[in-house]
Amino acid sequence: RAQGGDLRERVQAIRRQVADELGLVIPPIRIRDNTVSLAANEYVIKIKGVGVASSEAYPDHFLAMDSGLAAGKLQGIQTQEPAFGLPATWVSAAQRTSAENMGYTVVDAASVVATHLTETVKAHAEEMLTRQKVQEILDRVKETSPALVDEVVPNQLRVGDVQKVLQNLLRERVPIRDIETILEALGDYAGRTKDTEILTEYARNALSRWISNQYAEKGKIHVVTLDPALEDRINAAIEHSDAGSYLTLPPEVAQTVTTAAVRELEKLLSAGHLPVILTSPQVRGQVKRLMDQVLPSVVVLAFNEITREVEVDSLGMITVKE
Secondary structure: OOOOOOHHHHHHHHHHHHHHHHOOOOOOOOOOOOOOOOOOOEEEEEEOOEEEEEEEOOOOEEEEEEOOOOOOOOOOEEEEOOOOOOEEEEEEHHHHHHHHHOOEEEEEHHHHHHHHHHHHHHHOHHHHOOHHHHHHHHHHHHHHOHHHHHHHOOOOOOHHHHHHHHHHHHHOOOOOOOHHHHHHHHHHHOOOOOOHHHHHHHHHHHOHHHHHHHHOEOOEEEEEEEOHHHHHHHHHOEEEEOOEEEEOOOHHHHHHHHHHHHHHHHHHHHOOOOOEEEEOOOOHHHHHHHHHOOOOOOEEEEHHHOOOOOEEEEEEEEOOOO
């Protein structure tokens, strides 16, 4: 702080930001100096003592990233922006103005680390939602809606079941702020099934307005869809067990599907849109799992998660020839 550093303040702001966006209060983030096992400019982000992300940051430099409009090359330390993997260059303070004039997006080292930390926390949010935290959430809801909590826990579901549903939502960055709506959905359908994956889909449906608004661009969601025959094939390959559902597609077929999906999603990316696949609710979860193997950033939505106020613009269809 005496040298103008503000990383600690940024870390505190990240905890508030994640709580506001996802509805999850993450544990305190500690900053520890480790000059023995880390290189001079290296940092590691750990969750529960295990490293999940790492990169380098140069406190006396700035990271210049090409936003697509930059003209010319920069002299400096070539690297990748750690949060999103974009090509970037660490440049000295003296080069900052020149880089900005050339059209590069230039940020300081603390911002780079903070952004990387934010994205890492969001990507691993479900790991931080412990059973104790879920119980604390339920206790808070019970103060204002005791009948709702009593109906769901423990009459229909265990705390661990609610935890799994909330973790499934967080895994795809669906916030759990509106916990009452989520519990109402669980209360409506827990009498029919105890499968937490199916209950997650019901909860997503209840949160459809938020999901639609998150991915809509000026009232429109740009997507690619699945060929109905392919959806039927995937649906027929879903097996259910006590440990959850899984896909029994042969590896070569699964690879063909993901390759075709990536090819269609390139149409969205080249047009500047988010990579979104629109499917039927029955296969949505398995399609997301399948795509996570090749393109984790892809968003997979079900038809019932799109509200009437949002227009759907399909730019392609994923098909696989027999």
